[in-house]
Amino acid sequence: MIEFIDIHKRFGSNVVLDGVSITVDTGQVLYIIGASGAGKSVLVKHLIGLLRPDSGRIILDGEDITWLDEEGFYPIRRKCAMVFQNSTLFDSMTLLENVMLPLRKHHKMGRKEAAKAARAKLELVNMDRDADQYPAAIGDGLRKRVAIARALTLDPQFVIFDEPTTGLDPMAAATVDDLIRSLRSDAGVTCVVVSHDLRSIFTVADRIAMIYKGKIRLDGTPEQFRNSDDGVIHQFVNGLPEGPMSV
Amino acid sequence: MNASTTNFFEAIGAPVVDIARAWGSMFGCGLRTLRAIAMARIAWREVIHQSYLIGNRSVPFITVTLGFLGMISVYQVAMQIKQIIPDFTMLGPAFIQIMIREFAPTITGLMIATRVGSGIAAEIGSMTVTEQVDALRMCNADPIVYLIVPRAIACMVMVLMLSIYAVLVSTISGMLMANGAFDINMRTFLSLQLTNGDDIVIGAVKALAYGFSIPIIAGNAGLTTSGGSEGVGWATTRAVVSTSFAVVVLDFLISAAGYIFT
């Protein structure tokens, strides 16, 4: 279980998170939604210590991880993986080497053994044929799939997806949605997905939390979001150009 | 001819073609700059602004580097002289002469290649990848005239000025070292008896040649930036190496010409 309790975060004079509290139950797929720049990515990066809150607490499976140091976060990051928005594969390595890296570093595997295990992970996302390509040589959608394979190498209990379908064509986006769904149903992985892709949100989410002006506007089921009479939520869910949110 | 020999020739030929193309684009850029200057297509306001950025802003950098160079050169040579014949009368004159004809312009050129060359490449490179250069072309404004010419003129003048300043800085720091560590009279040190007109001409020609080539090479690296935002970093790196190496090669050519003709 992940608990964010009253998280505040500002960059300079720009208040991004102004008291955000969310709880994610084990085995759930939670979508965090909101307009671009609303602080969705900022919030999830707190969970693995890439950002530190100005105040508030973060509790992972009952352990308070808010003030762990960099070393202290390494065990957390092994059970809580993250797929970055731009995939962020290491571009000096082939796809296979990208996936092998965590295996070699953490399981002390030899080259051959790690290559075999990494190939199996790539098979899960149907990328084993391109294993020896470099990231620059393949498209965005394929890179995203490899990034997911890399995040799954250490068999994490929690996976954070930062805008996994943004910038992908509809077919590639649907593949990623399927992957998230099967992660939850087959492996019981808890997923936190940052997104503003309406189609994915309503096909995959168990629960949705919307961040608006640094606070949680609504935290509920997709049904509750569809039927909400809050103007802000109505505007976002229906993708309307006019409404209370227009800047 | 079978496939492997073709590959072999391709492997040998590709870098040659690349280098030839790079040199071609560099010389083309230089010629177009000269033509623009000859046709007096110069934005003087921009020249003055660039002179400030290239010249004035480099003064601390040149002071530190040439100051330390002057001190250590005098120190090491004096230590050698001390072991053979403790007669320091020629140290100052020889030091000043070689500073004027060789090290002041060349080290200044290298420092400007490093500081200004990388700066120009980064600036013009960012403009290229964000399509600002294309926007200039759309307004019928030649990027060479607008971006390179002012920098070339400013840099030529400023490298010459900074070289003169470099002679002063290194001579003063060298003199203080000579006086402090070896008790050499300051008047004995400050003598131009080994320096003549040739030395000054050679030094000045070097400074002008470095000053002209640095913005051309760096600007060309910036204008040929490709590969999006990552390309800017690589263009900057390439500019530093090419401009520094150009300074070394020009130094050799001008020194050799100077040796033959004087």
Place this chain on the structure above:
Amino acid sequence: MNGALKSLASSVGGAVLAIAETIGGAVTLLFRILRALFPPRYDAEGVWRSFYNVGVKSYPIVVMTALFVGAIMVIQTAFYVKKTGATGIIGYGVGFSVFAEIGPILIGLMFSGRVGANNTAELGTMVVTEQVDALRALAIDPLPYLVVPRFLAMLGMLTLLMVLGDLFAIVGAALTAQLLVGFHWRVLVADLLQSRLLDEFTMGLVKAACFGISISCISCYFGLAVRGGATGVGRAVNNSVVSNATAIFVIDFVVGYLYSL
């Protein structure tokens, strides 16, 4: 008047602060690297890859520069000989200036331009594209994985390249002496070898090793501190090469001075 003084004071103060920040950042990084070396916890495979990368990138420019440095120093010494008639000093003059002073400085500057700038650009690009955060998210510490191999490679490679550079400088000197100055190359090389320049030669290597340390720390520091996208990377490369050049002259002075004590 008062306002002008104030703005002067604030710009000087700002510059001093910036210098202090750079030195502080690079030295802190150096200590963290040393702590990762004893006991060794770094990526052994990465160290070999870095050695290979650094060597392949820099040896052509080092060799070319060394050839020209030898050539230039022969010409400069020959001028002096022409004026004074002291032919006996050519070999010694070239050897001394190349081994002790000009060789290390020029090769150091070229290495900083090629490898240091490249390293800042590479790490900076990894930072702005979040690849460094991705490493951390995979529970891999960037210091032993990215920085320590580069540190060892630059330290080792620049020292080795200085030996190579000294050799090629002699070649360049011999060629120029023969072809341009009209001084037999064998006499030059024989003079040079008899000049007992071992101290100068080893001092050049010590300088190279120190340059390797400073170039790796400074370039990694600026690379990892990049903020603000592509322009940020360009600016970081610029800052990195300028700081490296300054450090090279300061270190050159300090090592030269300490060596003669």
